[in-house]
Amino acid sequence: MKKSDLINKYLDIVTRKGISSSSKKSLKFYLDYLFQNIPFVGKSMLDIGGGCGLYSFYAACKGAKHVICLEPELAGSTKGTFDKFRKLSASLSLSNVTFQPIRFQDFDSGNQIFDTILLHNSINHLDEEACIKLQYDDAARNRYKFTFQKLSEISAPGAKLIIADCSRYNFFASLGIKNPFAPIIEWHKHQSPEFWSSMLLNYGFINPKVRWTSFNNLRKAGRLLFGNRFTSYFLTSHFVLVMDRNVSKKSNSEIKIHVQ
Numbered sequence: 001m002k003k004s005d006l007i008n009k010y011l012d013i014v015t016r017k018g019i020s021s022s023s024k025k026s027l028k029f030y031l032d033y034l035f036q037n038i039p040f041v042g043k044s045m046l047d048i049g050g051g052c053g054l055y056s057f058y059a060a061c062k063g064a065k066h067v068i069c070l071e072p073e074l075a076g077s078t079k080g081t082f083d084k085f086r087k088l089s090a091s092l093s094l095s096n097v098t099f100q101p102i103r104f105q106d107f108d109s110g111n112q113i114f115d116t117i118l119l120h121n122s123i124n125h126l127d128e129e130a131c132i133k134l135q136y137d138d139a140a141r142n143r144y145k146f147t148f149q150k151l152s153e154i155s156a157p158g159a160k161l162i163i164a165d166c167s168r169y170n171f172f173a174s175l176g177i178k179n180p181f182a183p184i185i186e187w188h189k190h191q192s193p194e195f196w197s198s199m200l201l202n203y204g205f206i207n208p209k210v211r212w213t214s215f216n217n218l219r220k221a222g223r224l225l226f227g228n229r230f231t232s233y234f235l236t237s238h239f240v241l242v243m244d245r246n247v248s249k250k251s252n253s254e255i256k257i258h259v260q
Contacts (some may be wrong), residue, residue: 001255002116003061003062003063006061006092007058007061007062009092010057010058010061010092011024011027011028011233012024013088013091013092014054014088015027016242017087017088019052019084019088020054021214022216022217023217025219026216026217026219028221029214029216030213031055031058033211033213033216033223033240034055034162034164035058035062035162036149036211038116038160038162039062039115040059040062040066040116041062041063042064043064043065043115043116044064044065044066044067044112044114044115044156045059045064045066045067045068045114045115045116045117046067046068046070046109046116046117046118046154047067047068047070047118047120048070048104048118048122048126049070049071049072049119049120049121049122049126050069050118050120050122051069051081051085052071052081052084052088053069053084053085053088053089053097053099054068055103055118055120056068056069056097057088057089057092057094059116060092060096061094063222064096064116066094066096066098067096067097067098068097068098068100068114069085069098069099069100070100070104071099071101072098072101072102072103074116081101084248085099086099096159103126104126104147105126105146105147105150112154113154113155113156113159114154114155115156115159115160116162117151117155117160117161117162118162119161119162119164119165120162120164121134121143121164121165121166121226123163123165124189124190124194126144126147126259127140127143127147128189130143131144131189131190131191132188132189134191134195134199135191135195137183141199141216144199145199148199148200149203151200151203151205152203152245155205155208155245156245157245157246157247158244158245158247159245160238160242160243160244160245161200161205161242161243161244162241162242163193163196163240163241163242164213164238164239164240165190165193165238166185166187166190166238166239167190167191167192167193167232167237167238167239168187168188168189168191168192168237169187169192169237170182170232170233170237173185173187173188173236179236180199181235181236182238183235193208193210193239193241196232196241197241198209204245204246205243205244205245205246206244206245206246207243207244208241208243209242209243210226210227210229210239210241211227211239211240211242212226212228212231212232212238213232214226214227214231214232214235215235
């Protein structure tokens with residue numbers, strides 16, 4: 001099956017089965033935005049906190065040679081998550097995506113390194129308690145330092161690290177009221193993209209680039225109008241941070257954040 005046909009089949013399946021709540025066109029628009037300029041053909045990807053594999057299977061459909069989806073075991077949820085993963089794998093006839101029901105901290109890559117590492121709405125869930133205290137607690141920082149060092153060690157030289165999440169800074173959060181666009185977000189459990197990149201710069205990741213998401217159903221017009229830091233502050237404060245694994249491992253202290 002041609003790659004374009006496989007991607008179209010993937011979009012049909014994940015939207016028809018409700019794995020994605022977006023429409024087919026909106027999902028395709030977001031996937032193109034999330035993985036902008038990310039090469040997949042012949043590459044490997046680690047999807048941390050990847051649920052049932054929505055993004056893992058997309059990478060495989062785009063030509064990734066091997067993808068690992070990590071989704072830690074949670075009471076009452078793992079069985080359903082893996083069942084969705086298994087059915088999606090069978091529907092797409094893909095065997096190069098594997099599922100491991102463990103935390104990233106417990107993941108053993110063996111000798112494998114990855115060309116792309118994705119944390120989609122999961123970086124704060126690596127250690128929620130520590131994430132809340134990161135700005136002022138050394139013990140919390142040390143817990144994340146272990147995680148970031150591990151990320152660095154399993155990243156191939158030049159690998160892409162993609163972090164998508166909500167920033168802790170939001171207009172509604174500052175007022176102490178529920179955000180109508182993101183009513184379930186617990187803002188104090190998140191950090192800004194600048195904060196994450198400032199930590200990751202110490203572990204061999206460079207060239208931080210930040211993009212702000214908007215309403216995918218509005219497509220390009222929505223991205224032009226709302227895909228910036230200012231308007232995002234009044235909406236969902238959702239960002240995509242992309243960094244490169246340093247090849248030379250030189251000091252990163254002089255590197256500046258590039259915001260799009």
